[in-house]
Amino acid sequence: MSSPPAAQLVLGAIADDFTGATDLANNLVRSGMRTLQVIGVPEDDLALTDVDAVVVALKSRSCPVDDAIGDSLAALEWLKARGARQIFFKYCSTFDSTDDGNIGPVADALLERLRATQQEHLRATHTEQSGSDQTVMVPAFPINGRTVYQGHLFVGDRLLNDSGMQHHPLNPMQDADLVRVLARQTPHGVGLLNRATLARGAEAARGRLAELREAGVRHVICDTLDEGDLDVIAAAVVDLALVTGGSGLGQALPAEYRKKGWLAPVEHPGRLMPSHGAALVLSGSCSRATLGQVEHFLARHEGMALDPLALAQSDAPIEEALAFARARLTAADGPVLIYASAAPQAVEAAQASLGAARAGELVERALATIARTLVAEGVGRLLVAGGETSGAVVSALGVGELRIGEQIDPGVPWTQTRVAGREAPLSLALKSGNFGGVDFFTRAFTVLSEQTNQSAGQQTTQQRTQQRNQGEEGA
Template sequence: MSIVLGAIADDFTGATDLANNLVRAGMRTLQVIGVPQTALALDDVDAVVVALKSRTCPVQEAVNDSLAALDWLREQGARQLFFKYCSTFDSTDEGNIGPVADALLERLRATQAERLRATQQERLGSQHTVMVPAFPINGRTVYQGHLFVGDRLLNDSGMQHHPLNPMTDADLVRVLSRQTPHSVGLLARPILAEGADAARARLKSLGEQGVRHVICDTLDESDLEVIAAAVAEFPLVTGGSGLGQALPAEYRRLGWLDPVADPGRLAPASGAALVLSGSCSQATLGQVEDFLSRHEGFALDPLALAESDEQIEQALTFARERLFDEESSAPVLIYASAAPEKVKAAQHRLGAARAGELVERALAGLAKTLVTEGVGRLVVAGGETSGAVVSALEVTELRIGEQIDPGVPWTQTTVDGREAPLSLALKSGNFGGVDFFSRAFDALPGEKQP
């Protein structure tokens, strides 16, 4: 049985974000970590999201990994491909969004002769694609090509201080034009207001003019629906997870997708509850503060981690004394999240890459040890941190469950050393309400302790 949608996500939390929206829109969804090396049972799966760690790696590495994912998804018979990146479009002038999108389009065009039954829309779509980063329900909107976070332009939203990809320009046409040698155009809001037929006509016209990438204005959910209707038969679309919630309805209209009852069903949860946070986003900092007002936490310091592993041992002792106390089932937090000035000080002393690696290694090692010892409900905050934790746990597949907050579902997987499934929530740094860390465990049904 062929899958309907095959997605390539440039980080782990972004993959889960997209998978969450697909489940909410009625698609049974599996997230895989990297390109699978063995055959998967996909009989009860409508969509597969391949999670890569390609947002901040060297451009050629991102291109190679993305092409490998594309080839594997096409082998599974995916009707449509989706390149997923963050709703804040964070990247550098070198990439990786533009170069990866270019490479995916080139690969599809090179193999176009294989698509003997391709429609004219598909042939046109293989020459160009849309860029739809907006996620209105989470406050990410695009107007006249400019990306807003809430009521602030991207470059005035806090993203200008991103430690790896500072975003100092909100004009996405301009941002993307620095990443690709190909023409970048705009599908503006007035065209979307006229409906899907007008959007299709505008996209066709732009393609005939040689425009390869089309930034799409998006102010609300109705705009996403119009865009989805216009591009559902494109071989490749790109964007944030907002577009993912609009596409399944179009797949049903096309007869590709049957209605499914309870696509996000998971097994009952069990085990101790732990939060690991490496994100330094403004949203996560608020979540850390809120959690610490209710529960206990342990702070990691990159400078101390650079000296020795003593702080890791202290964190383990802290966690063990609280997580495995039979009289308490309260979650605990271990975090390296810190205010921008403290992050900059550590990066100045250690270098940005070294500081990040120390935190990721520490949190990943803590996750591996504590899950083996009895943690069964785990929340991880931050895309890079989530990638490190998933790698340390040797997770290869995640079944996607119900949403906690927009963009963040519970998932389940199997890990060595644990008989019951591990319930895992991977949260992008900027996502979730202020009480997310505490509320996440209340939203997960099942046993509280083994």
């Protein structure tokens, strides 16, 4: 391989799924960081011109623990080779994982690798980071209703285990006490930075973290009720080698980077090119939020459901879905929906017959095949709901990098990427299952149109200015 290109990243993030990566990248862009999202660990020759943060999107949330650790460490090495000042391990704001991991084991592996190389890192980047022997766990995203109090995670006004996440097909969450959840995933100490301490400010929070470190606590769950708590946490942890959490913390960190002089002001960090092509929605998520979005969409547009049991018999449902979409996409009368989203009872029935892993694989393969086929045939605006589904679709399309645009709803931006065989960029939105308002599937395309029309107008103005300046120079 060629030598790594010279670059000084402020933040290097490792996300355990594709929608989570986009969620974090969205908040970084909104907070003024020039952000590139890459799918998997990229090649060494990837150019990082004018980039403040890179988010490496993995598919490591629900895979075997050893695979998650290996992929995460590979991403860490790539990011550290580019001088990342801080590492961010991004997982879902609902902390979904199993008692075996993967959140705890991956965080442990990242800390241990960082600690082993800390002295070299400090010499190379001249930072003032504290030892790599402790990190924080900040899953909260208050604007999306994810809060933590006394170590318990809430989704809206419900405890995590009563929010619908107890029915998650891969990682059912049946305990809202994150200290207890994480303690089952790691042999190291787990503690709590509570709301009362945060209310006293960043200095008090730093002091409490130091006390916990002295007591041998490696992982610290952080209470978080509002945006102000995120600001306090960001100020307290900006010098840690590793932070972990949801995208809410990513929203607060850039202000602290600016205070340190690591970031310069950036104009229009989320500008996209004009969008072209038919509009398609693919949904594999079975979350309550997505089920509501599917119902809302179907009351206004056409859609077709995929049944995992039928997919297990043959590929005929895929061909039927393609025919259904082709007949309607050519009409140019709005987006078309293909979905495998279903109520918990239907999901449980499919899993009982096929097994959870097999049922999920069938749906992911079907939606990925549909995406690859229809994008090749002219779909230029694609919205995908569900983390596992998004990972399958992105892999099928061969996407390597995503330019992050403005957000549709908190945590979900439009992005653009280049796909082989398409002259124009593909506009792509990757939605975590629990995110977005009930009208998300329809409103997203209105937001994209507004964004790209504005960008086209800005580009026209810039072109006219350049032409005028060239004319004056030639006169």
